[in-house]
Amino acid sequence: xxxxxxxxxxxxxxxxxxxxxxxxxxxxxxxxxxxxxxxxxxxxxxxxxxxxxxxxxxxxxxxxxxxxxxxxxxxxxxxxxxxxxxxxxxxxxxxxxxxxxxxxxxxxxxxxxxxxxxxxxxxxxxxxxxxxxxxxxxxxxxxxxxxxxxxxxxxxxxxxxxxxxxxxxxxxxxxxxxxxxxxxxxxxxxxxxxxxxxxxxxxxxxxxxxxxxxxxxxxxxxxxxxxxxxxxxxxxxxxxxxxxxxxxxxxxxxxxxxxxxxxxxxxxxxxxxxxxxxxxxxxxxxxxxxxxxxxxxxxxxxxxxxxxxxxxxxxxxxxxxxxxxxxxxxxxxxxxxxxxx
Amino acid sequence: xxxxxxxxxxxxxxxxxxxxxxxxxxxxxxxxxxxxxxxxxxxxxxxxxxxxxxxxxxxxxxxxxxxxxxxxxxxxxxxxxxxxxxxxxxxxxxxxxxxxxxxxxxxxxxxxxxxxxxxxxxxxxxxxxxxxxxxxxxxxxxxxxxxxxxxxxxxxxxxxxxxxxxxxxxxxxxxxxxxxxxxxxxxxxxxxxxxxxxxxxxxxxxxxxxxxxxxxxxxxxxxxxxxxxxxxxxxxxxxxxxxxxxxxxxxxxxxxxxxxxxxxxxxxxxxxxxxxxxxxxxxxxxxxxxxxxxxxxxxxxxxxxxxxxxxxxxxxxxxxxxxxxxxxxxxxxxxxxxxxx
Numbered sequence: 001x002x003x004x005x006x007x008x009x010x011x012x013x014x015x016x017x018x019x020x021x022x023x024x025x026x027x028x029x030x031x032x033x034x035x036x037x038x039x040x041x042x043x044x045x046x047x048x049x050x051x052x053x054x055x056x057x058x059x060x061x062x063x064x065x066x067x068x069x070x071x072x073x074x075x076x077x078x079x080x081x082x083x084x085x086x087x088x089x090x091x092x093x094x095x096x097x098x099x100x101x102x103x104x105x106x107x108x109x110x111x112x113x114x115x116x117x118x119x120x121x122x123x124x125x126x127x128x129x130x131x132x133x134x135x136x137x138x139x140x141x142x143x144x145x146x147x148x149x150x151x152x153x154x155x156x157x158x159x160x161x162x163x164x165x166x167x168x169x170x171x172x173x174x175x176x177x178x179x180x181x182x183x184x185x186x187x188x189x190x191x192x193x194x195x196x197x198x199x200x201x202x203x204x205x206x207x208x209x210x211x212x213x214x215x216x217x218x219x220x221x222x223x224x225x226x227x228x229x230x231x232x233x234x235x236x237x238x239x240x241x242x243x244x245x246x247x248x249x250x251x252x253x254x255x256x257x258x259x260x261x262x263x264x265x266x267x268x269x270x271x272x273x274x275x276x277x278x279x280x281x282x283x284x285x286x287x288x289x290x291x292x293x294x295x296x297x298x299x300x301x302x303x304x305x306x307x308x309x310x311x312x313x314x315x316x317x318x319x320x321x322x323x324x325x326x327x328x329x330x331x332x333x334x335x336x337x338x339x340x341x
Numbered sequence: 342x343x344x345x346x347x348x349x350x351x352x353x354x355x356x357x358x359x360x361x362x363x364x365x366x367x368x369x370x371x372x373x374x375x376x377x378x379x380x381x382x383x384x385x386x387x388x389x390x391x392x393x394x395x396x397x398x399x400x401x402x403x404x405x406x407x408x409x410x411x412x413x414x415x416x417x418x419x420x421x422x423x424x425x426x427x428x429x430x431x432x433x434x435x436x437x438x439x440x441x442x443x444x445x446x447x448x449x450x451x452x453x454x455x456x457x458x459x460x461x462x463x464x465x466x467x468x469x470x471x472x473x474x475x476x477x478x479x480x481x482x483x484x485x486x487x488x489x490x491x492x493x494x495x496x497x498x499x500x501x502x503x504x505x506x507x508x509x510x511x512x513x514x515x516x517x518x519x520x521x522x523x524x525x526x527x528x529x530x531x532x533x534x535x536x537x538x539x540x541x542x543x544x545x546x547x548x549x550x551x552x553x554x555x556x557x558x559x560x561x562x563x564x565x566x567x568x569x570x571x572x573x574x575x576x577x578x579x580x581x582x583x584x585x586x587x588x589x590x591x592x593x594x595x596x597x598x599x600x601x602x603x604x605x606x607x608x609x610x611x612x613x614x615x616x617x618x619x620x621x622x623x624x625x626x627x628x629x630x631x632x633x634x635x636x637x638x639x640x641x642x643x644x645x646x647x648x649x650x651x652x653x654x655x656x657x658x659x660x661x662x663x664x665x666x667x668x669x670x671x672x673x674x675x676x677x678x679x680x681x682x
Contacts, residue, residue, distance in 0.1 A: 041530040041531060041532060042530055155621045156394075156621075157621050158621070185393035185394055185557065185622070186393065186557065186559065186598060186601045186602055187393065187597060187598060187601045187618045188393075188621060189601065189603070190600075190601035190603075190615070190617060190618075191617060191618075191619075193603065194617065212530065212531055213531075213603065214531075214605040215602065215603030215604055215605045216603050217605075218603065218604065218605045218606055218607050218609065218610070219603045219604075219609075219610055221607075238607040239607055242605065242606060242607055252532055253531055253532065254605070255535070256531050256532045256534060256535035257531060257534075257535070257560065257605065258538075258560040258561055258563060258564035259560060259604070259605060260559060260560045260563065260587070260599065260602050260604060261604045261606060261609060264563055264564060264583070264584075264587075265564070267539060267542075268535035268538055268539055268564065269535070270532055270533075270534075270535030270536040270539060271532040271535075271536075272536075274500045274501075274502050274503070274530075274532075274533055275500075275530065275532075
């Protein structure tokens with residue numbers, strides 16, 4: 001079994017308007033030292049997944065089903081108390097907005113020290129020394145002075161570094177980064193991505209990076225999982241997703257973004273419509289109202305939910321179109337359109 | 342590049358926000374958000390304004406539309422000096438100069454219907470239309486890809502992308518000549534971004550519009566712009582036509598910005614040459630003297646700390662403010678003194 005195994009994870013929220021299936025049958029696995037990128041638009045369930053793994057829906061009104069195995073231990077059925085003991089030590093999270101994720105009333109140092117002392121029986125002095133070491137490790141200048149600063153005294157990039165220091169302070173084996181660079185400027189984003197790559201190599205942790213930015217995913221990920229309306233629509237290696245994608249939604253994402261590494265194109269190739277509401281997920285394939293190839297699904301597109309099936313190369317795709325047809329569409333139409341236009 | 346008169350011409354524009362202290366609001370300093378920038382926008386073109394947060398790009402947009410009062414400099418729109426024009430004299434000009442805002446959630450009044458929002462410019466300007474305002478508004482809604490029957494709906498009934506279309510419809514209501522778009526797509530999902538970018542391009546062709554697009558996303562700016570200006574701490578450091586700026590950037594900052602953009606191609610991870618800037622953008626309250634980029638520049642010499650580099654034209658239509666520019670075209674005529682220091 002892999003270090004992290006998620007099997008058929010379902011996270012549903014009952015609301016007055018109906019059941020919201022934020023995550024609906026998600027499965028993936030991840031080894032130590034590897035990076036999984038989860039890509040999707042807002043409301044696709046990517047953040048709910050990460051909170052679910054960390055056990056942060058426990059005690060809420062979420063209905064959680066399926067299995068999460070972390071290092072041979074099942075987490076969905078485990079007690080909230082037990083998962084709490086794992087949080088911080090075995091698994092940790094980096095949030096998108098460090099200003100709201102950090103407590104404004106405590107110094108940055110105090111917050112790192114607190115996390116460290118919960119899991120380690122050490123004196124305050126030792127923990128403070130550790131906090132300073134961690135701040136130095138993530139590249140904060142003059143860490144022995146900055147450790148006593150409050151979050152608002154840090155710039156956005158430094159705050160995100162401090163957050164990474166906090167997350168790594170107990171040497172977690174699983175690190176989840178939810179849009180870690182979305183709030184940052186591009187030059188600072190590059191620094192943080194480099195830092196995360198270096199630290200992962202050093203600590204050999206498993207990393208899940210959640211983002212809507214295909215560029216960020218391509219920089220870091222070994223494997224990529226594309227989510228749409230709570231379901232995985234395509235799952236494979238980074239090479240599979242970028243060089244041989246087979247799902248029309250993935251094609252749409254690739255066609256939607258202008259790229260700096262290619263000659264400027266005349267037109268972008270967007271996906272029509274907008275992401276569905278999770279209260280009212282379209283029947284059949286959730287993507288069918290936006291899919292340009294609905295007529296090639298043999299009438300099943302809007303009636304039958306497609307299965308996630310392996311392609312001949314082993315990556316998984318959830319689409320009704322025959323595999324042959326998907327491949328030929330990609331090779332003969334989509335790929336040339338993306339490259340030349 | 343464009344022989345005709347510029348539609349908009351900005352000379353040495355400045356905006357200093359006073360920083361006050363104490364009971365009597367004694368001025369103790371100033372944030373030099375925009376500190377002496379000059380550029381021109383020609384009819385029918387798109388000028389992109391890029392830079393990191395705090396570089397003054399949004400302030401520039403608000404100065405040009407006179408939503409902020411300039412501290413110094415000159416703004417000429419269609420041959421008229423509007424730098425300090427009174428609001429009442431400015432009002433008829435607002436017809437020709439409109440703005441698209443970043444956040445489609447806060448820029449639309451939640452208590453007004455779409456019809457009222459898009460129809461407001463007609464009422465404010467006191468414009469009579471042949472078939473009534475309603476018909477006119479419905480035509481505009483159709484033009485931006487919204488259903489004209491949604492005339493009586495409220496903003497909350499629409500998705501983010503549709504709201505941005507409402508904002509664009511309002512902007513277009515009076516058939517303006519110049520549109521300032523401040524981060525028009527950055528709050529939208531990837532697939533929706535592409536739709537809006539395409540819409541902006543279609544409208545430009547159809548209605549002969551001129552755009553100033555302010556954005557932090559370098560790939561979007563390259564896609565949409567004819568010319569691009571790069572800002573850093575209140576100054577334009579480089580301005581040129583899109584092709585030459587992106588293929589042979591001369592300012593080290595432009596180079597660093599471009600190299601920091603993550604590329605959606607897993608192979609780029611290893612193949613790409615990277616320039617990594619250290620640290621954050623300095624505070625505009627107390628910007629570095631002379632060349633403002635010298636604190637982060639790897640090419641900085643003594644002269645960069647003492648003499649401010651002027652914005653000079655080094656190639657046709659391509660101006661840069663740097664003592665040690667890169668990618669300078671080889672000077673063909675007089676051999677020898679091609680390299681300047």
